[in-house]
Amino acid sequence: MDVMPKWAEVVLVPLISLILAAILSALVILGIGEDPVAAVKLMVSGALGSTYGWGYTLYYATNFMFTGLCVAIAFHARLFNIGGEGQAMLGGLGVALACLYIPWPHWSLALIGATTMAALFGAAWAAIPAFLQAKRGSHIVITTIMFNFIAAAVLNYILVNMLRPKGSMDPATARFPDATKLPTLHDLLAPIGINFSKAAPANISLLVAIAACFFLWVLIWRTRLGYEIRAYGHSESAAKYAGISPVKITMITMIISGGLAGMMAINNVMGESERLVLNATEGAGFIGIAVALMGRSHPLGVFLAAILFGFLYQGGAELALWTSIPRELIVVIQALVILFTGALDNMVRMPLEKIFLSIRNARAPKPERKPVEPAE
Amino acid sequence: MNDKTDMERQATAAPAIELKGISKAFGPVQANKDISIRVMPGTIHGIIGENGAGKSTLMSILYGFYKADKGEIFISGQKTDIPDSQAAIAAGIGMVFQHFKLVENFTVLENIILGAEDGRLLKPSLAKARKSLLKLADDYGLKVDPDALIQDIGVGMQQRVEILKALYRQADILILDEPTGVLTPAEADQLFRILGRLRSEGKTIILITHKLREIMEITDTVSVMRRGQMTATVKTAETSPAELAELMVGRKVLLRVDKVPAQPGDVVLDIHGLRVVDEKGVERLRGIDLQVRAGEILGVAGVAGNGQSELLEVLGGYQTATGTVHVKGQALDLTGKQSDGQSRRNHGIAHVPEDRQREGLIMDYHAWENTAFGYHKDPSYRSGILMNNAAIKADTVEKMERFDVRPPNPKLAAKNFSGGNQQKIVLAREIERNPDLLLIGQPTRGVDIGAIEFIHQQIVALRDQGKAILLVSVELEEILALSDRVAVMFDGQVMGVRNAADTDEKELGLMMAGITDADAKIGV
Known part of the structure; x- marks a missing residue:
């Protein structure tokens, strides 16, 4: 009985939302006296016009895939995990410890070890708010936000007082050993004859992120656990009736969610900076919320939305670099995209449903339906 | 006027x-x-x-x-x-809705003027309303206490307030x-x-x-x-x-349920001294003793909110309680780790909950997903670590056919079926598990007459297979039509148990209002 066909639901609605966001963004750019067409050209060429641009776009997209999946899986259990940022920070700590203190013989083993540590640290950081929600009823939105601040403070303390190499003025760890250096897209694509930019930070973590998207899809739609998570998200009372424990589902979902956020660290900490610095996450945990919203909490949607936001990030950086459009305006554009794809969803959906309805009615006229009578 | x-x-x-x-x-x-x-x-x-x-x-x-x-x-x-x-x-035009639109912690008077206040200050409106309320009460015999809080007055009284609200608006x-x-x-x-x-x-x-x-x-x-x-x-x-x-x-309907006399067997469900205290510390069940035998339907009558829901929840495994419950001689865990829906199902208890939209079904799930609901861990629905969606869908198609679910489309979301067909989906899922004990709450609430007939037949057929059935319903007619014995609940207690053949609506109605056996006999 759905009014719209599925393709309109998943393609047309976000597309129209995006176009609306783009038009408004263009107006804003016009408003500060810049040329929107030139700005778009610059964004596209900067983010997609070269393998260097692509390298950055995909690097950002990798971050957003992990944090987007983190928010998406929690959404399925109707849990709003805003703590992706803090969980990713802790994931960074896990990666740093794994890379610094274990002598890895090869990057592949280091990747496995670091991923595990990153996921464990992120999961542990998410498990505390999850426990407080499940057992004590403390609202997870509040606790995860607070845990972001705690994570930042903890990391600050650990970096300054414990992990900072002696004599260094920089609140960051030492550089990771060479054996933990992850292959970049340049390294991966060279053997098959593609000359990818050497300078771009996109690395093998992208493949891990894509694999995570796939595994999450299997988990959500094909396993008993995913079935229980979705059931709990749709109706807690029904879940109780079916014998699905709310405590168990809350804990497990948040642990998976935190683990995914933590895994982001293999991209930005291990793959890019190769040491743990302060504020390594750069807000990717929050972008993940927008990515999950836009991607309708579906792993494929998250994948596509992450690439879009990667493009906005990289294109925005180019804009800030080459024009007098300030960096803050890029944030405005991102906000518009979030606003239109997430919050104002129904604004696009309702008129669209009406259009589809009238098309359907026009195609299959009911015999008893007479043409509209003329107004009196 | x-x-x-x-x-x-x-x-x-x-x-x-x-x-x-x-x-x-x-x-x-x-x-x-x-x-x-x-x-x-x-x-x-x-x-x-x-x-x-x-x-x-x-x-x-x-x-x-x-x-x-x-x-x-x-x-x-x-x-x-x-x-x-x-x-x-x-x-x-005044409307009295099925679900009252009253503010629980407002007084009767405040509720009556809500939305019809005359000015920014409440006091004059309230005084005026009080006058007209008294007049209305006189004119139509609608007596209420204007200063009582809605949460403190009974349902019948609340409905009276709704009627007064409409009358106050002329x-x-x-x-x-x-x-x-x-x-x-x-x-x-x-x-x-x-x-x-x-x-x-x-x-x-x-x-x-x-x-x-x-x-x-x-x-x-x-x-x-x-x-x-x-x-x-x-x-x-x-x-x-x-x-x-x-x-x-649109066709002839059997208004009475055709059934042969029950052949009660061994005791299947044995409840003794069951007590439930809710989160607010209110005692919802105050020492329930009940038995249901194989091959009989025990109807639990009562006005909604007198503990029937809690009884079903305890037996269904999602409400903790004290006392003892035995199913086929085995004690159920009422508080610990084994007190959940899954282990209840393992005990051979199937449960058609009172509120299918809130409990029995996930409204956004497809019919086939709902067919596995509660039984999603069943081995026949599994293939390795994954769910065997194909097997579930095939099973759903068969169940939908046997229970005449319309439209017979397993990929339709539960919310897109009519009330009767939603109930048939739940019923098919629970009955076809071949349970020893079927708990069934409000089996025909919001269900059309045609489907009522079918659902009643299914329940009686299950009884005739020698299963024990605990039926909770606020429809006295339904209780009398289906049950072999009737227990009446009032204020968390069982007021009495009667053979359905030896009682009538009048006697049960008195018991539902909390008038005890002794009072009823004297004729109060």
């Missing part, structure tokens, strides 16, 4: 309400098709029909919630546009939507007396219900709706329940 109605009666021979050719479609669904009714002033007009027949849509159009695609509304002969509920109130036409759903038989009788009084004072009343008995008892004329169309309008005196039922469903 009286002058006005008298004048009106003389001045207008026009019907109080006349609908002409009302049509309304929701997308592809034609909810109302070319409906015309005339209701004369000072009469009670019943509208009866199955769930989804379009009764509520029609009334929502009349009250301004929906706008009709086509058609005209005449109030006392005047063509009237009703774009919103304010306009409906202005036209003298309603001449009252629409009541399923008004007796939450009332005891005695309260329902009282309501009917009030309606009779209102009628004699010249008010026009439209009563929407699916209960044939009420239509026969109180209405002057009755319209029958089926699938969005008005199939007949007849004088109540000239029709019979059987004829109305046939008009509603």
Whole structure:
């Protein structure tokens, strides 16, 4: 009985939302006296016009895939995990410890070890708010936000007082050993004859992120656990009736969610900076919320939305670099995209449903339906 | 007030309400098709029909919630546009909803003026309202305490407040939507007396219900709706329940359940000293002792909210309790790790919950996903670590066929089925597990007559296979039709157990109101 066909639901609605966001963004750019067409050209060429641009776009997209999946899986259990940022920070700590203190013989083993540590640290950081929600009823939105601040403070303390190499003025760890250096897209694509930019930070973590998207899809739609998570998200009372424990589902979902956020660290900490610095996450945990919203909490949607936001990030950086459009305006554009794809969803959906309805009615006229009578 | 109605009666021979050719479609669904009714002033007009027949849509159009695609509304002969509920109130239409729209922690008086305050200051409005409330109470015999909090007064009284709200807004036409759903038989009788009084004072009343008995008892004329169309309008005196039922469903209906006497076997469910204290510290069950034998149906009657829900929740495994419960001689864990829905199912207990939309089904899940609900860990639904969706779908197709679920499409979301078909999905899932004990709450709430017949037959068939059935229902008629023995609950206790053959609505009604056996015998 759905009014719209599925393709309109998943393609047309976000597309129209995006176009609306783009038009408004263009107006804003016009408003500060810049040329929107030139700005778009610059964004596209900067983010997609070269393998260097692509390298950055995909690097950002990798971050957003992990944090987007983190928010998406929690959404399925109707849990709003805003703590992706803090969980990713802790994931960074896990990666740093794994890379610094274990002598890895090869990057592949280091990747496995670091991923595990990153996921464990992120999961542990998410498990505390999850426990407080499940057992004590403390609202997870509040606790995860607070845990972001705690994570930042903890990391600050650990970096300054414990992990900072002696004599260094920089609140960051030492550089990771060479054996933990992850292959970049340049390294991966060279053997098959593609000359990818050497300078771009996109690395093998992208493949891990894509694999995570796939595994999450299997988990959500094909396993008993995913079935229980979705059931709990749709109706807690029904879940109780079916014998699905709310405590168990809350804990497990948040642990998976935190683990995914933590895994982001293999991209930005291990793959890019190769040491743990302060504020390594750069807000990717929050972008993940927008990515999950836009991607309708579906792993494929998250994948596509992450690439879009990667493009906005990289294109925005180019804009800030080459024009007098300030960096803050890029944030405005991102906000518009979030606003239109997430919050104002129904604004696009309702008129669209009406259009589809009238098309359907026009195609299959009911015999008893007479043409509209003329107004009196 | 009286002058006005008298004048009106003389001045207008026009019907109080006349609908002409009302049509309304929701997308592809034609909810109302070319409906015309005339209701004369000072009469009670019943509208009866199955769930989804379009009764509520029609009334929502009349009250301004929906706008009709086509058609005209005449109030006392005047063509009237009703774009919103304010306009409906202005036209003298008052509505009493099935679910009361009262603020629990406001007093009666505050609720009555809510939305009809005269100015920014409350005090003058309240004083004025108090005066007119007393007058209304006098005129129509609607006594309430204006200063009582809504949360402290009973359901029957709350409904009275709803009626007063409408009268305070000068309603001449009252629409009541399923008004007796939450009332005891005695309260329902009282309501009917009030309606009779209102009628004699010249008010026009439209009563929407699916209960044939009420239509026969109180209405002057009755319209029958089926699938969005008005199939007949007849004088109540000239029709019979059987004829109305046939008009509603479109075929002959068995109003009584055909069943042979029960052959009770061993005790399957043995409840002893069951107590439940809720989160607020209120004792919801206060020492329940009940037994259900194999091959019998024990009906639990009572007004909603007297502990029946908690009883089902404890047995279903999602409410902790003290006391002992044995199923086939095995003790159930009432507080610990084994007190959940999964282990209850392992004990051979199937459960059709009272509220299928909140508990029994995930409304956004497809029918096939719902067929596995609660049994999703069953080995036959598994392939390795994944769920065997193909097997579940195949199973669903078979179940839908056997239980005549329409449309038989396993990929349709549960929310897109009608109430009766949703219930059949739940019933198919639970009954086909071949349980030793079936818990079933409100089996036909919100279910159309045609499906009621089918559901009742399934329950009796399960009994005849030698299964124990615990039936909870607020419909006394249903309890009497299905049960072999009847237990009546009041205030968390069992007031008594009767053989269904040896009791009647009157006795049970007294017990439901909390009047004990001894009192009942003396005849209080």
